[in-house]
Amino acid sequence: MPKIEVDEMRCKGCQLCTKACPKQCIEMSDTFSKTGYYPAKLAKQDCCIGCAMCYQVCPDLAITVFK
Amino acid sequence: MNAITKRPESLLDVTMHYCPGCGHSVAHRLIAETMDELKIRERTVVVAPVGCAVFADKYFNCDSIQGPHGRGPAIATGIKRAKPDSIVFSYQGDGDLASIGMAEIVHAAARGENITVIFINNAIYGMTGGQMAPTTLVGQTATTAPKGRNPLLQGFPMNISEMLSKLESPRYIERVSVDSAPNVIKAKKAIKKAFENQVNKIGFSFVEVLSICPTNWGVTPLKGLDFLREKMMPQYPLGVFKDEKESVAQKIQEGK
Amino acid sequence: MAEKVLMKGNEALAEGAIRAGCRFFAGYPITPQNEVPEYMSWRQEEVGGAFVQAESEVAAVNMLYGAAATGVRSMTSSSSPGVSLKQEGITYLAGSDLPCLIVNVMRGGPGLGSIAGGQADYTQATRGGGNGDYRTIVLAPFSVEELGNFPKKAFELSEKYRIPAMILADGILGQMMEGMSYNFEPVDPAALCVKPWAIGPNTTGRKRNQVYSYGLAEGELEAMVLKRAERYALVERDEVIYEERNTEDADVLIVAYGISARASIAAMEIARAKGIKVGMIRPITLWPFPAKRIAELASKVKAVLCVEMSLGQMKVDVDLAVNGKTPTYLHAKSGAFFPVAEEIAVAIESALNGKKEQLFNLADLAEKATNERAEAKNAPCKEGALL
Numbered sequence: 183m184p185k186i187e188v189d190e191m192r193c194k195g196c197q198l199c200t201k202a203c204p205k206q207c208i209e210m211s212d213t214f215s216k217t218g219y220y221p222a223k224l225a226k227q228d229c230c231i232g233c234a235m236c237y238q239v240c241p242d243l244a245i246t247v248f249k
Numbered sequence: 250m251n252a253i254t255k256r257p258e259s260l261l262d263v264t265m266h267y268c269p270g271c272g273h274s275v276a277h278r279l280i281a282e283t284m285d286e287l288k289i290r291e292r293t294v295v296v297a298p299v300g301c302a303v304f305a306d307k308y309f310n311c312d313s314i315q316g317p318h319g320r321g322p323a324i325a326t327g328i329k330r331a332k333p334d335s336i337v338f339s340y341q342g343d344g345d346l347a348s349i350g351m352a353e354i355v356h357a358a359a360r361g362e363n364i365t366v367i368f369i370n371n372a373i374y375g376m377t378g379g380q381m382a383p384t385t386l387v388g389q390t391a392t393t394a395p396k397g398r399n400p401l402l403q404g405f406p407m408n409i410s411e412m413l414s415k416l417e418s419p420r421y422i423e424r425v426s427v428d429s430a431p432n433v434i435k436a437k438k439a440i441k442k443a444f445e446n447q448v449n450k451i452g453f454s455f456v457e458v459l460s461i462c463p464t465n466w467g468v469t470p471l472k473g474l475d476f477l478r479e480k481m482m483p484q485y486p487l488g489v490f491k492d493e494k495e496s497v498a499q500k501i502q503e504g505k
Numbered sequence: 506m507a508e509k510v511l512m513k514g515n516e517a518l519a520e521g522a523i524r525a526g527c528r529f530f531a532g533y534p535i536t537p538q539n540e541v542p543e544y545m546s547w548r549q550e551e552v553g554g555a556f557v558q559a560e561s562e563v564a565a566v567n568m569l570y571g572a573a574a575t576g577v578r579s580m581t582s583s584s585s586p587g588v589s590l591k592q593e594g595i596t597y598l599a600g601s602d603l604p605c606l607i608v609n610v611m612r613g614g615p616g617l618g619s620i621a622g623g624q625a626d627y628t629q630a631t632r633g634g635g636n637g638d639y640r641t642i643v644l645a646p647f648s649v650e651e652l653g654n655f656p657k658k659a660f661e662l663s664e665k666y667r668i669p670a671m672i673l674a675d676g677i678l679g680q681m682m683e684g685m686s687y688n689f690e691p692v693d694p695a696a697l698c699v700k701p702w703a704i705g706p707n708t709t710g711r712k713r714n715q716v717y718s719y720g721l722a723e724g725e726l727e728a729m730v731l732k733r734a735e736r737y738a739l740v741e742r743d744e745v746i747y748e749e750r751n752t753e754d755a756d757v758l759i760v761a762y763g764i765s766a767r768a769s770i771a772a773m774e775i776a777r778a779k780g781i782k783v784g785m786i787r788p789i790t791l792w793p794f795p796a797k798r799i800a801e802l803a804s805k806v807k808a809v810l811c812v813e814m815s816l817g818q819m820k821v822d823v824d825l826a827v828n829g830k831t832p833t834y835l836h837a838k839s840g841a842f843f844p845v846a847e848e849i850a851v852a853i854e855s856a857l858n859g860k861k862e863q864l865f866n867l868a869d870l871a872e873k874a875t876n877e878r879a880e881a882k883n884a885p886c887k888e889g890a891l892l
């Protein structure tokens with residue numbers, strides 16, 4: 183199953199990926215990252231289709247997509 | 250399972266200083282991917298005049314020169330004329346290019362310099378703290394237009410792509426946006442073409458990129474997307490304004 | 506030594522730059538330096554270099570900034586108001602440690618001033634002119650021959666220290682014609698050293714090069730400025746150039762550069778014929794200024810006379826050198842009016858004998874202006890109109 187990994191040190195919590203995901207798989211964490219943001223995370227299992235739309239809009243290259 | 254996305258080699262592996270949601274870094278990635286794909290990193294120079302992207306030289310893995318506010322196209326002209334084998338791009342914001350640097354961009358375009366210009370339009374001054382730009386929309390508030398841009402006092406927004414497309418020399422002018430994944434993919438195509446034109450000696454190529462500036466607009470990044478789509482796009486329609494297949498030299502040779 | 510040919514100053518300069526290996530020129534029309542870009546427009550093409558007529562002085566100097574960063578010997582030229590516009594680029598060139606040549610064929614000022622020759626950009630040239638803590642190496646020719654031969658010297662000094670170099674000429678030198686011969690063989694740009702710091706196509710697998718003048722991290726900018734100051738110190742110690750005439754037995758020492766020095770040579774002949782022992786030191790580098798030598802010479806004379814086409818801009822440096830040990834005087838022409846030998850000769854006598862004729866003294870002007878203002882006292886609001 184495809185998945186994404188979010189680099190919490192790079193994510194600035196802008197939420198753009200949550201809107202870009204066609205399956206609404208991404209949500210924001212409710213805990214701070216070490217850099218002081220609420221980072222994005224893959225919230226639902228077996229949801230990601232590996233389309234990389236989130237990667238396209240991510241300003242901080244914080245997302246890696248696996249397929 | 251393999252990673253299908255990869256940070257381009259032409260972009261250094263560092264955290265960028267841009268605010269959350271800022272479109273600059275997306276544009277940076279698209280340029281870096283283009284440099285990788287065209288294998289031009291070793292001969293590319295980024296010209297970074299004053300603005301939020303003044304530190305672009307810390308991010309692109311190629312030679313760089315930081316310049317005075319607005320003078321990117323003049324600096325790029327000097328580099329390209331002195332070293333014609335180099336690939337030179339000027340990366341400019343809207344305060345930089347459309348205000349203080351208006352003469353430089355217009356004349357570099359008019360001379361048909363074989364350079365690439367990436368123009369980030371977010372309708373505001375970013376680095377200095379949200380002052381009114383030539384591209385600020387009518388009614389849009391800014392720290393120097395607290396009641397909103399008033400056309401009676403401050404005139405109307407300037408559409409740079411349309412203006413430059415009236416000149417004879419420019420070969421390629423397109424306005425794109427990085428507000429959504431499909432638009433980012435389109436923006437990549439435009440940016441790649443603007444660099445290919447330089448590699449193939451076609452001539453002056455210009456890509457205007459609509460981008461959000463949540464910090465200085467005073468909205469969340471997601472609300473910023475709404476503003477870009479609902480307010481900016483009607484004023485700054487996306488599209489190709491000029492696309493010439495031949496260089497000026499080829500046209501003159503053929504007597505066109 | 507090559508045969509002499511008759512050449513106009515500005516053209517001798519342009520050809521001299523080409524022969525020195527200059528392969529990039531950007532400029533903008535302004536009198537009295539127009540022959541420089543005109544000559545460059547066809548000559549650069551002939552030698553495979555680049556010429557750009559820029560849309561403004563500001564654009565021209567930024568083109569220079571880009572070209573200089575590639576390591577190609579590059580120059581721009583202009584005249585006083587245009588050089589004011591170029592200060593933006595000059596401070597970036599200095600802050601980014603780029604060698605290049607900037608030529609100022611000075612005219613009268615301030616403002617639009619006059620198109621005749623002037624020397625009133627001395628302070629601007631020697632102190633930097635733009636923002637920040639920096640210097641440019643300034644060479645001041647006094648003949649067409651020097652105008653033609655100085656570009657090579659300027660490029661060499663500029664590259665040796667990575668400090669922008671300026672040739673500070675004036676409209677009279679630029680426009681006059683004289684016998685010209687070049688004292689060096691034409692430089693082949695391909696034979697010059699590769700600059701390890703230059704940007705452009707990377708053919709050697711070197712690390713990427715960054716050209717910039719900013720330093721925002723704590724201590725970063727200060728470190729950059731101090732590192733540069735080390736080179737300034739070397740320039741001040743090792744690169745001072747000047748010429749002396751008749752200084753062995755002099756009672757009066759003239760200090761003059763450029764066209765003012767030429768008039769002073771003729772004035773010396775007039776004064777010497779009258780039995781006055783007068784000598785001259787001509788600073789050829791205005792920065793670094795020959796302060797040490799002037800101090801030595803000043804200790805042996807009765808008076809020091811500065812001759813310049815500005816109201817004492819150079820005299821500030823002379824006063825700093827003399828340090829109050831010998832009386833200093835000023836014969837000044839401003840408003841783009843050149844010094845005349847007969848008048849300088851009178852000034853020499855005045856300096857020696859404590860007279861006022863042909864000497865400029867700001868305190869005297871204050872007295873005159875005070876009297877004029879007193880007359881206007883009874884006419885309210887007229888005071889400003891008088892000035």
